[in-house]
Amino acid sequence: MLFLSTVALAAAPQGAGPEAGSAANGKVLFRKVGCFECHGYAGQGGRAGAPIAGLPLRAQDLIRYVRHPAGEMPAYTEKVVSDRELEDIYAYIRTLPSPKPVKDIPLLNKIKERQ
Ligand code: HEC
Incomplete structure (x- = not known):
């Protein structure tokens, strides 16, 4: 019993x-x-969608x-996804790490140094 209530407390968003x-x-x-179909599982962007992480x-x-x-992305009506659900999606996107700038990828820097 005590264990269960502790889990419930831990799962509740802090001060939200x-x-x-x-x-x-x-x-x-x-x-x-x-x-995800266009923006990728990590919001990194893909063939069809812009990067949205970060x-x-x-x-x-x-x-x-x-x-x-504004462009090629299809519009989503309230019937497909509510404002409330989009707030959840927003909260999820906020947890995704932004893609690294190219200069922070060590392997690419090595290649540059050799040139
Ligand atoms: C069919 C492909 C596709 C799907 C599905 C899609 N997007 Fe997009 N999205 C795009 C494209 C392409 C762009 C780039 C701008 C444009 O063409 O509208 C974009 C742009 C965006 C942007 C703006 C990025 C910026 O730089 O300002 C956001 C935010 C976004 N999408 C969120 C979402 C969310 C949230 C969903 C799911 C509810 C979603 N998209 C589903 C293709 C898609």
């Missing part, structure tokens, strides 16, 4: 209000509604973008 998204749920949604966006910006994308 009801409007704060759940990254764990966002991870599931990111796959379920298909963001973007300096606010949750509201992300929601606005997903409702009215």
